[in-house]
Amino acid sequence: MFLEKIRQLREKNIFRDLIDRESPQGTRITLNGREYINFSSNDYLGLATHSYIIDAAGKALDIYGFGAGASRLLAGGSALHRGLEEKLAQFKDTESALVFNSGYAANTGIIPSIADADGDTLLLSDELNHASIIDGCRLSKAKTLVYEHKNVSHITDLLKRENAKKKIIITDTIFSMDGDIAPLDEMAAVCRRLDAILYIDDAHATGVIGNGRGALAHFNIKPEPWIIQMGTFSKALGSLGAFLAGSSDIVQWTINNARSFMYSTALPSCVIAASMAAMEIIEKDTVLREKLWSNRNKVVNSLKDIGYDCMGSETPIVPIKTGTVENTLRISGHLFKHGIFAPAIRPPTVKESRIRINVTAAHTDDDIERLIEALKEINNQ
Template identity: 40%
Template sequence: MADKFSWISEEFANLEKQGLRTAIRTIGSPCGAWMVVDGKKVLNFCTNNYLGLANHERLKASAQQAVGVWGVGPAAVRSIAGTLELHRQLEERLARFKGVEDALYVQSGFCANQAAIPAMVGKGDVIFTDRLNHASIIDGCRLSSATIMVYEHCDVTDAERVITENVGKFRRALLITDGVFSMDGDVAPLDQLFELCERHGVMTMVDDAHGEGVLGHGGRGIVDHFGLNGKFDLEIGTLSKAFGVMGGVIAGHKLVVDWVRQKARPFLFSSAVTAADTAACLAAVDLLEQSTELVEKLWENTRYFKEGMRQAGFDTGVSITPITPIMLGDATLAQQFSRRLFESTPGVFAMPIGFPTVPQGKARIRAMISAAHSREDLDTGLEVFAKVGRELGVIG
């Protein structure tokens, strides 16, 4: 009898040969500057814990208190019996924090894109999307059944070409871009894209997953960074990166957010986020509103680490944010580099990124800088990166 799954074994063999099979490591401690990974204490340059809030005492205390008051789960979808007072409090606070009329709290940033895009456009409509937009945007576009038109990465001229050639042929049009691109660390030209869309009557949406808590005054995000508060039709965010917890946010004009509440399938058909997560997110907003200290520390660490990597001779690509890619090109080399970092003494945890997450020939190690890192941590990381880089012939 033929093996029904022999094709999977063959595909795995191909991935191994190309250096593209993902090795999933197991974490044995809270997220911080140092973590236990696969039983070894290592310096963490891998997580999205930009402000060090994932194990913050105030967030943990808020989550624990919420469990005592609200229990461990709402046991319902938001639209039936799962909307807690805490959910509405968080939505109101996030709207004020971002300078918009309203916000909707959903299960994750990934869910937020799948919730918002099909609610705004469908068959007979068109989406203009950056070539390097995140997978959650790509999936949300596909789910919408709208026609998808791709413009070249961060290229306003090409976006205008695509819009001009196509906008009149469809019922509605929506432009979507990441704010900060998670693999390269570069930033969308949001002001120019907004002006372009205003001229052509195109709805606007930005995914600010890696900008919230990082860019703008006190971490208010890329829209604040460009002084466009309240002007973008939809802002998508996540509370699992700089905010250190879990959940996604859809923010913008009240009319638009209310419409998404009526139509968004992840909101309507998946259980609500727990009270513990919601309360921890509220505590994170409190911290960001009270002080800009963590955001400033993040950027101080970013400048120091990037300069150290450049001086060592590494290619850090086009990043202007705390995301620091170490460009290696070959996927097998990237996997080898990551293993050597981990096996060093002390070990450094920084995972390889290869196709299909990034294009073929653009493999890299992605180092993620955090406010939780001390200057000593950064120096240790720079030393280990340089040692491995010399051993593998990446730098001289």
């Protein structure tokens, strides 16, 4: 039934297939029996295989077993879920917090639940926001306008022009495919002045910027009641799941309204214990973050030296501009042949094709040198 559609995808070079790893997730992965240096993971601090986290998960597994059995509202949650939320609220300096099963579930649950069903909400969304935000906006059925990437004048014009009782600006803080940072200081000032709500997706910022506390801390912005924060445990925290952090009325409303929270089985307690252990690490450990940033700077400086355009990256997400889909596949194929896994990112995920290199604290100097050597070679061909 779908063969013709699949054929069209293949013809356009945008058909994607799954890749099955035979090793743990890390900087060295095994695919089809061969070892590759992995530059595709969002495990920025290398915590996915950290022994403290694995031990914490194992202990919780012994106490609570695996499956949660039901949604939190039907008693699928454990004391660990509540404990993680208390820890998060303290970590984010908010009144309250709520755990979601994934970042995708958080955005598609929270956004519709904070956009009023009576139709008097306006959502303003950055053109490069993550797909889960786009889907959250669609599910909300609220009027959604897309503003130019990080363009605060455009946001201001739209806020002044449009009439709505509630106006919500929604943005990734670190953009997942471009690695640049939203100008939250200016955006928060506009929201304060024009009485709008700011909703931020801190998925890639948590553990990475603001001493690990995320984008508000990075910009020294106080978590006001009109700022709603969402973030994930699935990236720098090396775990799974997501969170909402904000005022207690938003959290209580979301518990009673977000369908992805209400109608989905809770995360297993061992996953919650892993997230808790990861939070303890990012609170205390500064060495890993320093290593992450020094590795990231090494990669970006070397790429620039050999003539690559890093497309405005400001963070450990480092895209390199590759032009056509064909050239992107050629470069990622060359890297793969040289034992390096860095995925080709193509439409429809992004408008402009690229290789997305994610640098982590766990990469060695040798890993980085091999990446740069392979990219230098193909740049000279």
